[in-house]
Amino acid sequence: MTTLLLLIGLTIIMLLAGFPLFACFGVGCLGMIFFLEMNPGFAVPAIFSGLNSFVLMAIPFFIFAGGVMTAGGLSARIVFFANSVVGRFRGGLGIVTIVSSALFGAISGSSSSAVATIGITILPQMEKYGYKREYATALVACSGILGQLIPPSIPMILFGMVTNTSVAGCFLAAAGPGILIILAYSIINYFYCRRHPEIRMLEKTNAADWLRNMAAASRKSSLALLMPVIVLGGIYGGIFTPTEAGCVAVVYAVVVGSATRSLSWQAFKNAAEETASIEGAIVFIIAFIIVMSRIFTYERLPQAIADGLLDLTENRIALLLLINVFMIIMGMIMDDISAMLIAAPLLYPLFMSLDIHPFQMAAIMAINQGSGQMTPPVATNLFTASRVSGVPVSDFVGDCVPFLLLGSLPVLLLVTFIPEISLFLPTLFLGN
Numbered sequence: 001m002t003t004l005l006l007l008i009g010l011t012i013i014m015l016l017a018g019f020p021l022f023a024c025f026g027v028g029c030l031g032m033i034f035f036l037e038m039n040p041g042f043a044v045p046a047i048f049s050g051l052n053s054f055v056l057m058a059i060p061f062f063i064f065a066g067g068v069m070t071a072g073g074l075s076a077r078i079v080f081f082a083n084s085v086v087g088r089f090r091g092g093l094g095i096v097t098i099v100s101s102a103l104f105g106a107i108s109g110s111s112s113s114a115v116a117t118i119g120i121t122i123l124p125q126m127e128k129y130g131y132k133r134e135y136a137t138a139l140v141a142c143s144g145i146l147g148q149l150i151p152p153s154i155p156m157i158l159f160g161m162v163t164n165t166s167v168a169g170c171f172l173a174a175a176g177p178g179i180l181i182i183l184a185y186s187i188i189n190y191f192y193c194r195r196h197p198e199i200r201m202l203e204k205t206n207a208a209d210w211l212r213n214m215a216a217a218s219r220k221s222s223l224a225l226l227m228p229v230i231v232l233g234g235i236y237g238g239i240f241t242p243t244e245a246g247c248v249a250v251v252y253a254v255v256v257g258s259a260t261r262s263l264s265w266q267a268f269k270n271a272a273e274e275t276a277s278i279e280g281a282i283v284f285i286i287a288f289i290i291v292m293s294r295i296f297t298y299e300r301l302p303q304a305i306a307d308g309l310l311d312l313t314e315n316r317i318a319l320l321l322l323i324n325v326f327m328i329i330m331g332m333i334m335d336d337i338s339a340m341l342i343a344a345p346l347l348y349p350l351f352m353s354l355d356i357h358p359f360q361m362a363a364i365m366a367i368n369q370g371s372g373q374m375t376p377p378v379a380t381n382l383f384t385a386s387r388v389s390g391v392p393v394s395d396f397v398g399d400c401v402p403f404l405l406l407g408s409l410p411v412l413l414l415v416t417f418i419p420e421i422s423l424f425l426p427t428l429f430l431g432n
Contacts, residue, residue: 004299007031022281025288025338032295043291051283054243058157060279061246063113065227065253066104070117071264072257074224076102079121081225084217091186091193092106093129094139096184097122101143102150102178106228111336111373112223112384115140119388130199134391135192141385143185145370148336149178150234152242155340155366158286162293162344167242167359168235171360172425174366177415184407193400207340221265223256225322236429257347281344282337289341296346306350316354320416323347324368331372336380339369356419363422371408374400380396 004229011028033040082099083092097118104114119140126136148155151171160167193199218225230252231245240248257263309319327347330339343365349363373381376397415421 003035004032004295004301007035009122020281022284022288022386025285025292029288029291029295032292033427036295036299038295038298042294046290046294047287051287054241056161056286058152058243059154059282060248060275061243062154063150063248064271065246065249066113066117066274067274068250068253068257068263068268069224069227070113071260071267071271072253072260074227074253074256076121077221077224079118081217081221084214091190091199093122093126093131094136094189094193095186096128097136097139098143098146098182098189102146102182103139103225103228105147105150105153105178105286111144111370112380114147115144115381115384116388118143119385123389130196132196132399133389134396135399137385137389137391138396138403139189140388140401140408141381141396142374142403144200144373144381144384145181145367146178148366148370149174149181151175152235152245153366153368156362157242158337158340159344159362159365160263161251161347162341163358163361165362166430169241169359169426169430170362171232172429173363173422175420177363177367180406180411180421184411185403186336188406189290200220216367218234223260226254227252286341289338292342293345301346303349304325305346306353310349317417319350319354320356323350324412324416325362327365327368328375331369332375332379336369336373339372340365343369357423359426360415360419360422364412367408367412370407371404371412374404374408 007028010031011024012025029043032038033043079096079100082096082103085099092145100113100118100122104117105111105144123133123136126139127133140311147153151174153171153174156170156174157167159165160170166318227249231249234240234248235242235245254263254268257268285308309322312322313319327339330343347365348358348361351358356364373379376382376393379393380402382393385391386396
């Protein structure tokens with residue numbers, strides 16, 4: 001067991017040192033096989049059976065759909081629509097950022113892509129209306145968590161795959177907490193804007209003009225807004241599976257982009273190349289994680305973690321708090337995909353022993369991993385937002401603290417101790 005823990009530590013050190021993810025997990029995986037004197041013959045069938053997954057095919061399709069929509073300008077229409085709805089209220093542009101991140105998350109399923117796309121579109125407007133660039137960057141970075149919570153979500157697809165849990169149920173379980181975080185972030189933004197009178201509102205109109213503008217924006221953005229309706233409606237209406245929904249999303253994005261002549265051949269080609277690059281890296285990571293998970297099982301590491309925590313305390317509340325701290329730390333030092341693939345199989349037996357429903361576990365893990373992405377040292381969302389805005393992470397990380405302490409963490413505690421928040425929608429749509 002000591003050798004296994006040292007090799008896990010080596011993998012984490014390589015991650016912190018900035019080595020490519022597939023190299024970190026590849027070295028860790030091969031090291032475990034060699035130093036634990038295992039027969040490497042088990043790895044090939046394990047990888048083949050793990051990657052031979054219909055559910056896993058959904059990931060490249062949703063990534064590709066998000067890329068095509070961005071290239072075709074449909075994501076800008078989402079921001080335009082959100083602006084017409086809430087832009088006239090105090091702190092409206094901040095709320096536009098939050099809502100747009102949620103809407104884009106309902107297309108791409110990725111937090112980092114939501115940060116990049118929404119950031120490029122909204123940051124110049126926020127500066128124009130008096131928002132400090134540091135605060136605007138922090139808001140964009142923190143709102144990226146909604147890409148993991150608002151379905152479809154790539155981490156939830158991975159959770160469903162490694163725990164053999166319904167992906168549709170995981171989507172719904174994360175949606176409730178996502179709505180709570182939208183509300184919490186909007187309230188935090190409102191009070192921030194009240195303390196900074198230099199932030200100007202968009203031109204205020206009477207109710208009739210507001211409704212007229214919103215109707216016009218709805219018409220202009222209708223094709224973009226229709227995609228999440230088709231995708232999610234199809235999944236929960238039983239028309240197609242999440243994987244088939246990803247295919248439909250790609251076809252829809254291409255057809256709309258071509259029909260509106262906003263999608264060029266070069267932009268389509270670039271989106272395809274980027275998707276292939278991202279998916280190639282993900283497949284390598286998943287392959288190594290599958291082998292690692294088998295090694296963890298052979299070495300009884302999940303049981304050892306469960307026993308170790310139970311030795312510390314048998315109090316259920318204290319155990320759940322310790323698990324949350326452990327997952328947040330994992331989110332701080334790993335990207336969301338890696339953290340989900342490692343933590344889910346490790347902690348699944350412990351959650352089951354505490355009588356936590358798999359859907360509730362999925363929601364808890366999604367919030368934890370998303371919170372970790374706004375907390376250094378790895379903090380994928382922070383570094384993505386920094387690249388988009390040109391503001392160093394050190395200059396805006398302090399503005400992220402209120403969203404973490406007053407937004408994400410309270411919602412995490414509510415979801416951890418009130419199961420109905422995450423189980424209400426799965427029960428409503430999928431039954432008991």
